Amino acid sequence: MFNRAVSQMEIHMPHVALLSSPGLGHIIPVIELGKRLVLQHNLKLTILVVASQTSEAEDQLMKSVMSDKLCDIVEVAVPDISDLIDANDGIVTRLRVMMRQVCPSLRSVLCSLRPSVLIVDIFGFEALSIAEELKIPKFIYVASHAWFTSLLIYTTVLDRQVQGQYVDQEEPFQIPGCSPVRPEDVFDPMLDRNTREYQEYLRVAFGMLKSDGLLLNSWEDVQHKDLESLRDPDLLGGILKVPVYGIGPLVRPAESNSQDSNRNLFDWLDKQSFESVIFVSFGSGGTLSFEQTTEVAWGLELSQQRFIWVTRPPTAGRADSAFFSTGDGGSQQSDRDDHHPSNFLPEGFLSRTKNIGVVVQQWAPQAALLSHPSVGGFLSHCGWNSTLESLTNGVPMIAWPLYAEQRMNATLLEEELGVAVRPKVLPTKKVVERDETATMVKQIMKLNNNPIRDRARLIQHSALKALSEAGSSFIALSQLAQQCQKCPNQ
Known part of the structure; x- marks a missing residue:
C-alpha cells in the first residue's frame, strides 16, 4: 500500500x-x-x-x-x-x-x-x-x-x-x-x-x-x-x-527522455528530420506470429522510411497472449537472450537497417516518442490509450487491430475520423504482406498534400480545445x- x-x-x-x-x-x-x-x-x-x-x-x-x-x-x-x-x-x-x-x-x-x-x-x-x-x-x-x-x-x-x-x-x-x-x-x-x-x-x-x-x-x-x-x-x-x-x-504526459536507458534512443531521434520517423508498436499486450513479424520487418525495410520498432518475440498463440505478462518497462525479462530481436527478425535485417531504424526490445517511452517532432507516423494495434496519444500529438496512423475492441477503433480512425489507413484484410484473418505494409508506410509518411496528415492535425487542435x-x-x-x-x- x-x-x-x-x-x-x-x-x-x-x-x-x-x-x-x-x-x-x-x-x-x-x-x-x-x-x-x-x-x-x-x-x-x-x-x-x-x-x-x-x-x-x-x-x-x-x-x-x-x-x-x-x-x-x-x-x-x-x-x-x-x-x-x-x-x-x-x-x-x-x-x-x-x-x-x-x-x-x-x-x-x-x-x-x-x-x-x-x-x-x-x-x-x-x-x-x-x-x-x-x-x-x-x-x-x-x-x-x-x-x-x-x-x-x-x-x-x-x-x-x-x-x-x-x-x-x-x-x-x-x-x-x-x-x-x-x-x-x-x-x-x-x-x-x-x-x-x-x-x-x-x-x-x-x-x-x-x-x-x-x-x-x-x-x-x-x-x-x-x-x-x-x-x-x-x-x-x-x-x-x-x-x-x-x-x-x-x-x-510524455515520459522523461533523460533516463540513461532511453538516452541513445532520443539522441538518435534528435538527429532525424521533422516528421520523418514512423513509430511501430503493438502495445503492452499485443503479439504477432513469426510469419507476420517477418513481413513487418521486410515492409519497413522496403519502405526505406526511418523507424523505431518496439519488438516482442513472436507467438503461435493468441494475439493478446502478452496482456498479463508484459508492461515490465525494461525489467530483466526484456534482456533475456531468447528475446533479442536477432533471434526472430529476418537474417541481416538489423545490419541492413542500422542507418535508418532503431529496434527496441519489449518497451519504449511511447508518449514521449509520439510527442517528438521527428515522429510523423504510428503503426499501432489501436488500443484506445495509444490512439489518444497519437491523436493528441497530430500523428497519423496505420491501424493494425489485434484484439478486444481494436477492430472497431480501426474503423473509427479510418472511416469516420480520416486519420489512418489500414490493411485490406484484418491482420487477425490474414498475414499482411511486406509490399502492402511498405505502401501504407509511404502513404501516411508523405509530408505534403497528405489529407490524412492534415486531418490528424485538425483532430489534435480539436482535442486541445x-x-x-x-x-x-x-x-x-x-x-x-x-x-x-x-x-x-x-
Whole structure:
C-alpha cells in the first residue's frame, strides 16, 4: 500500500475513490482522470488499484503519482484465482474473475475510507453495490469512446434480437443514433456466443446500466453523434437513463527522455528530420506470429522510411497472449537472450537497417516518442490509450487491430475520423504482406498534400480545445466535480 500524510484542509474536501482493474491500459486513464479531479477541481482522491502482481512499469507509475503528493494509492490484492480460470480464458474473463473475487477486500477498504463518491472502470461494476450500501453516488469511467460504449450497452438488446453467431450475420448491426457496426468489427467476446467470455462480457453490458452516470474518454467535437445517442432517452431502446459526460482525451504526459536507458534512443531521434520517423508498436499486450513479424520487418525495410520498432518475440498463440505478462518497462525479462530481436527478425535485417531504424526490445517511452517532432507516423494495434496519444500529438496512423475492441477503433480512425489507413484484410484473418505494409508506410509518411496528415492535425487542435477551460470536456468534468462537491463526507 502507498500512502501519504493528509492535510487538515483535505479532511473537509469531498473524497473521491477511483477504482482501476489490473493492467497499464486501465491504470493509466484512471490516474489521468484522478489528476484532473485533484488539480483542476480541488477534490481529495484515493485510487484503488486491483493487482494480482504489479509490473515494474505499474509500480513506477504509481510511485510517480505518490511523489507528486496528489493522492493516496491503495493496492487491493487479488486472491489466488488459478482454480477459477482456464488456460484458454480470454482477457475479459480473467479481469471479471479478478474483480469479482476482490469484492470482499474492496468492501473493507471502502468502508474504512468512507468516500463521498465512487468511480469505477467498466470491469469493476460489481463495486457499485458497495456504493449503494454506503449510500454514495457511483459512476462508471469508460476509458474508451462513445461508439464502443453504445455497442457495449446495446448488446443487451442484440443478445435477444440476433439469432446465431454475430460474426455470421450478413448485415451490419444497427445501433440507434450511431454508425452501424460490421459483424467483423465486433468485440472479441462477441466472436463466439457459446463461450464463458461472452457471458462475462454480457454481464459487463448489464452492469453499465447500474451507475448514476458514465464518464467517457472521448470528446464532443469528434463524437457528438454517438454521445447524443447515449444521452437520448428514446435511443438505445431507452435502456440508459443516466447522464453521459465526454471528458477526454485524457492521456498520460510524455515520459522523461533523460533516463540513461532511453538516452541513445532520443539522441538518435534528435538527429532525424521533422516528421520523418514512423513509430511501430503493438502495445503492452499485443503479439504477432513469426510469419507476420517477418513481413513487418521486410515492409519497413522496403519502405526505406526511418523507424523505431518496439519488438516482442513472436507467438503461435493468441494475439493478446502478452496482456498479463508484459508492461515490465525494461525489467530483466526484456534482456533475456531468447528475446533479442536477432533471434526472430529476418537474417541481416538489423545490419541492413542500422542507418535508418532503431529496434527496441519489449518497451519504449511511447508518449514521449509520439510527442517528438521527428515522429510523423504510428503503426499501432489501436488500443484506445495509444490512439489518444497519437491523436493528441497530430500523428497519423496505420491501424493494425489485434484484439478486444481494436477492430472497431480501426474503423473509427479510418472511416469516420480520416486519420489512418489500414490493411485490406484484418491482420487477425490474414498475414499482411511486406509490399502492402511498405505502401501504407509511404502513404501516411508523405509530408505534403497528405489529407490524412492534415486531418490528424485538425483532430489534435480539436482535442486541445476540448480540454481547455472553455472546452466541452473541461466543462463536462466540471459538472461532475460540482456534483461531487455537493456530496457530504461520509
